[in-house]
Amino acid sequence: MPKEKATTRKSAKTADKSAGGKKKKDPNMPKRGLSAYMFFANDQRDKVRDDNPGIKFGEVGKQLGEKWKALNEKQKAPYEAKAAADKKRYEEEKAAYTAKGADEDEEEED
DNA sequence: CCCCTGATTGTTACT
DNA sequence: AGTAACAATCAGGGG
Numbered sequence: 001m002p003k004e005k006a007t008t009r010k011s012a013k014t015a016d017k018s019a020g021g022k023k024k025k026d027p028n029m030p031k032r033g034l035s036a037y038m039f040f041a042n043d044q045r046d047k048v049r050d051d052n053p054g055i056k057f058g059e060v061g062k063q064l065g066e067k068w069k070a071l072n073e074k075q076k077a078p079y080e081a082k083a084a085a086d087k088k089r090y091e092e093e094k095a096a097y098t099a100k101g102a103d104e105d106e107e108e109e110d
Numbered sequence: 111c112c113c114c115t116g117a118t119t120g121t122t123a124c125t
Numbered sequence: 126a127g128t129a130a131c132a133a134t135c136a137g138g139g140g
Contacts, residue, residue: 023116023137031118035133038120045121057122058130064121065131083133086119090135 030093033086036079040068043079 041064048063049055055063068076 025117029117029136032133032135034119037132041121041131049122055122056124060122061129061131063131068132080133087134094136 026097028097030090030097033088033090034083036076036083037064037068039082040064040071040076040079044068
């Protein structure tokens with residue numbers, strides 16, 4: 001199993017060990033679909049802020065985090081469902097990307 | 111064939 | 126505009 005690390009993917013990236021940056025970002029790389037957490041945050045963000053009026057983002061994020069884990073599979077179900085729906089969206093982009101985006105030129109009708 | 115790592119998404123608030 | 130913890134998730138490369 002992967003070692004859960006406080007990876008700040010951005011800037012500091014998750015490189016603390018010999019990771020070796022390979023992976024190349026393709027030109028038409030479709031942005032992955034959102035995660036269940038994204039949808040969860042979208043719904044709870046308002047609730048959490050209402051429960052913790054005036055709290056900063058840091059608190060909200062942590063609250064959301066532990067609450068998210070507190071949810072049962074059925075609670076996450078609707079969020080995962082949306083995530084899956086978005087993922088499907090991504091699949092389409094990815095398919096198109098892997099299909100021709102490989103070298104095909106992008107023609108944008110202006 | 112299997113594991114891991116990097117990259118990406120969205121929230122809000124601050125700088 | 127970018128970054129900060131929070132969690133998820135995928136795709137590809139390397140062993």
